[in-house]
Amino acid sequence: MTHPAVTAFLRALDQFDRSKTRTEIFRLFCEMAYCALAKRATPFADQRDRLEADYMACVGRFPNKDDVRRMPEMMALSIEAIAGGGIDFIGQVAAEIGALDAGLGQFFTPYEVSRLIADMSLGDARAQIEAQGFITVSEPAAGAGGMVLALADALESQGFDPARHIWVEAVELSRSTYHMAYIQISTRGIAGGVINGNSLSLEVFEQAYTAAAPVFFGLHGDPFSKQKDAARRAAQAYEEARARARELLRSTAPVQARAVWQCD
Incomplete structure (x- = not known):
């Protein structure tokens, strides 16, 4: 069953100028949301400048500025749904409109499946967290971040804060799904870094810390010290x-x- 927030988001997509497909509008939305969120989280002035420039380039893609003004409404829907947990919001939207590329191995995994895998993989994290204060997680093919969200929910169900007790390093090769992953992982309040790169060749094209990263660093310092x-x-x-x-x-x-x- 489609989540009500996803339905509302899809309705908002249909209000845009029909000169662009829903997939094009969605990808531009994700890039703009990524730029806005990562700009607030990054400690680097040069990255803030690049993100601002990229954001304005996306704005320039909309001749009708009423379309740009719809973005805050869509952002509010996204943030409210993601922050509450229990859903792979952006992944579900992408699946609904056909924005995932099967040729690149992009398929939507229902949240319930991701949560089951997360519960099985995480086990009881209490002993490790009590010993060193946190756990670290590497996600080499993050997609839209659905598995990381499920892991954060599993950790939270054990009584631990994803901003304080977990550090995630999530890598995604596709630029468009990298934006999706960052939006979701950062909005969910998970500490870590999201990387647009290749886990096999170790190439890194772009990366950004989440909004919760300073909270984690303030408590624990470098997680890999x-x-x-x-x-x-x-x-x-x-x-x-x-x-x-x-x-x-x-x-x-x-x-x-x-x-x-x-x-x-």
């Missing part, structure tokens, strides 16, 4: 070992011993 410290220690140990090997090669040690320590 332990891993970074371990990586630095490993790199230092490696360099020290190489230095010892080079020193041995320059010494008068027997040739057989030196061969064991041969290095580049």
Whole structure:
């Protein structure tokens, strides 16, 4: 059954100038909403300038400025539905109007299925959260963010705040669905970063912190500080070992011993 907020959103789409399809209008809406939300969340002045420029470029795509004035109503519908939890709002709208690209492997997963998977994957997070204050989650193919929303709902059902007790790194290859994912993950109050990039090649095209990220950082600092410290220690140990090997090669040690320590 279609959520009432989705029905209202679709009605709003039908009020636009018919020179554009509903899919075109929806994608422009998502880009404008992304720009507006990410601009408020980013700590970087140059990113704010780029987001403002991108927002105004979208505005310029609407000759009838009454269409632009409809955007706040649609934004209000979206925020109210997403913030309340229990729905993959943007994903459902995209599925209803055919905005997902099956050729790119984009298919709508009903929220109930995502929630079941989230409950099974998360398990009881209390022990880990009590030990270090939070859990981290990596989503390498985020789509419109539906699985991340379900995970936040599952965590919240255990009594934990997604802004304080979870850090999400969500990656999405398609630019249009990246916008959708950011809108939903940020609006739901989940701390983390959303990345427009390729999880296989590790390319990054664009990225933005969510609005809840400063809350998390204020409580816990860098969520990956332990891993970074371990990586630095490993790199230092490696360099020290190489230095010892080079020193041995320059010494008068027997040739057989030196061969064991041969290095580049």
